[in-house]
């Protein structure tokens with residue numbers, strides 16, 4: 001089955017997008033500071049039944065970079081414009097991991113008519129604490145001074161479980177390569193955008209689309225209790241916990257996650 005990498009001009013930047021398969025549209029939104037490549041196992045699997053659209057967000061992968069701050073709303077607007085350009089007319093199944101989840105909340109807020117269901121992996125609905133914001137701004141400074149190499153390796157323990165790091169070291173190596181090939185300004189811009197993001201925790205009960213939440217049992221950044229609390233507040237959500245994996249559940253346990261996604265989509 002064919003997968004194409006295409007470049008679209010979206011809201012003033014070049015957006016690199018992987019498009020695969022045929023059928024109802026699935027839009028996959030990667031986490032920070034990664035690219036569409038984190039979804040490869042889901043693209044391979046879902047393309048058998050769906051049109052999978054997996055972009056590199058503004059500032060990441062092969063997409064153009066904006067200097068300054070890129071808000072989560074801007075990312076959502078880029079996704080909406082991308083769907084228009086690809087002539088996707090029906091509402092999408094939107095999958096987002098972590099930062100991809102923050103963007104999914106904005107997409108729901110601004111483009112509800114374009115959203116059919118949500119698959120939210122290892123993410124949260126609340127905004128940052130003051131300490132969280134300060135840590136982000138420190139990272140911005142570090143990346144702009146010393147480049148992505150200064151943060152890439154240090155991020156891995158937060159992204160992957162001990163089991164994944166020990167049993168599949170290539171996952172961490174691939175993530176490091178992805179982060180190191182990202183432009184510092186792109187990382188800085190979305191990090192600033194995340195620091196300013198809105199708090200959606202008071203809006204969860206209004207998000208009425210069916211939603212599957214997926215979380216790694218050893219996710220340090222968005223632990224299962226956080227995802228379960230989000231799920232409990234959404235009218236049509238359920239939460240699936242994947243054992244022995246960390247913050248990158250779809251990458252660390254692709255078969256289990258694909259199976260759960262398939263089950264969820266069949267039930268919608």
Ligand code: MLT
Pocket residue numbers: 030031032033097098099100194221247
């Ligand atoms: C991500 O994986 O996208 C990040 O952990 C998001 C964040 O820094 O809050």
